[in-house]
Amino acid sequence: MIKNEKIKASEVLLTGLDGEELGIVPTVEALAMARKLKVDLVCTSLLSSPPPCQLIGAAAVRESMQQARKQERPAKVKEIRLTPNIEDHDLDTKRQQAERVLKGGDSVQFVIRLQGKSDGERAKKLLEELLTGLKPVGRKQTGIQLSGKQAAVQVDPL
Structure with a gap:
């Protein structure tokens, strides 16, 4: 991500803080505008001419990079x-x-190893208890699977 003085183009296609189009502006003027508003001028793509740039606050830049x-x-x-x-x-x-x-x-993925016949029901109750406790952060991808010597369930994040 190229920002502020590292943008070498003579003019940029500028987008404001609220997403409004400000048109084609000389880079020097766009940098002055960014300094005045205490935000960063960020180049979103180098593939077009003039390159599209956006006025973005520092926190928003960090957040978008983490999401990416x-x-x-x-x-x-x-x-x-x-x-x-x-x-x-x-x-x-x-x-x-x-x-x-x-x-x-x-x-x-929760996996419960089963030893005896009675362990199957106990394992199923444990997994159901875990699923209800994790409802705020995840949802089950598969149902509770009892097969041979183990019981399993997979939980995906929300």
Whole structure:
């Protein structure tokens, strides 16, 4: 992203703070306008002539760069393993861990290893409890899957 004095074009197609078109303006005049308003002059594309530029506040520039970075990288699936006999405090810790991962933009897959026949129902209840606790930050992608020796569910960020 090119901004302020690094813009080498003699004139730019300027857009104001509120998105209003200000037309083709000499770069020197656009920089003076940016300094007067205490914002940055940011070049949005170098492919056209004159290059389109925008008056943007510093916080907005940082925020848009962070959004672009988040969209660039693909979401990962983090696996969190549990047992059916988990204590309440440990379950809370796992829920908080999953919350952090979901807020970071990645998906979470809960996997519960089953030992006996009665563990299936207990595992299903645990997963449902986790899903209700994580409703504000994520939604389930798949239903609760009971297969052989494990129960699993995947939660995607909102």
